[in-house]
Amino acid sequence: MIIRNCCLCTVPNEGISFRAPVSLHRARWIAKAIYCLNTFTAYFTACLLFRVLFAVTIYVKCWFQTPVATSAPKNDLWLLKNLKNFENTNKTMSKKALTKFLGQLWYLSKELVALAFFDDEISLESKQKMVIALNKKGSDYYSPKRITMDQSHIEEKNIEDFVTSNTLRFFRILGIPSAFLQKEPRVWEEDEDYKASREIVRSMRVVNDIAERGVALIEEFNKLITTDEERNNSFFWL
Known part of the structure; x- marks a missing residue:
């Protein structure tokens, strides 16, 4: 989605692009919070306001610690x-x-x-x-x-x-x-x-990020070996 007309006077000539955040499951939902912060500077809704307040006043500190x-x-x-x-x-x-x-x-x-x-x-x-x-x-x-x-x-x-x-x-x-x-x-x-x-x-x-990544790598490796579900499970628990 491209917005060319906005209430802010600093909209670039090429407009503002909004893209869906990715890989939320790998970084909890901090990516979504960052996306809301970026969007909040250009476009305002009550929903965004509460998300930004929650991220800034509560979640960010715990995330980094x-x-x-x-x-x-x-x-x-x-x-x-x-x-x-x-x-x-x-x-x-x-x-x-x-x-x-x-x-x-x-x-x-x-x-x-x-x-x-x-x-x-x-x-x-x-x-x-x-x-x-x-x-x-x-x-x-x-x-x-x-x-x-x-x-x-x-x-x-x-x-x-x-x-x-x-x-x-x-x-x-x-x-x-x-x-x-x-x-x-x-x-x-x-x-x-x-x-x-x-x-x-x-x-x-x-x-537990390291453990989760390890499990994900094992699962991906198993899929390369076989697509048979029974054999796949046997490889996973080997």
Whole structure:
């Protein structure tokens, strides 16, 4: 579609082209958000306005911090709180986004919330509360990979609310030191165990893009070998 007449006075002579965004499934829907931002400068609708506000005020920050393991628990909670507050802007969009992301709370589980111990943006006061919360008895069985949360209580939650004695399993599973937890958070930066554990945690990848690409490559390779569905499945699970 080419627009040659527009309310803006800076339309180029050749007009403005709008093209459908591609590969949205490979970059969540950030490509669509970028497209809305570009389009918003030339053409205005209420729908575009809400998409742009959502992308700029909420989604972009989380998008860029996604690969940072230590920020994962805080980002999950921050995102939920901001989605809840987005009700004041667009209640429908807020509700749909919350419903979607409430099913993706991998890093607020009893074990993975331990990543926040190494997050420089978590205050010392919060880290101290997290240490105290380690005395709170957890379940005798391994908690599910992701938690469930009531939307009405999102704004009341703090990062330490997700910590229990089960959180210590994080250190046992990875085989990293946890003795620094016996000290005050203000001295952790000087503790060798803490620094060693932090280096390991910072090297972790918290996104599944690599795994998804690997699966896609295997599937494409299988199609080159045979088109028979039964044989295709046998190759995939080989």
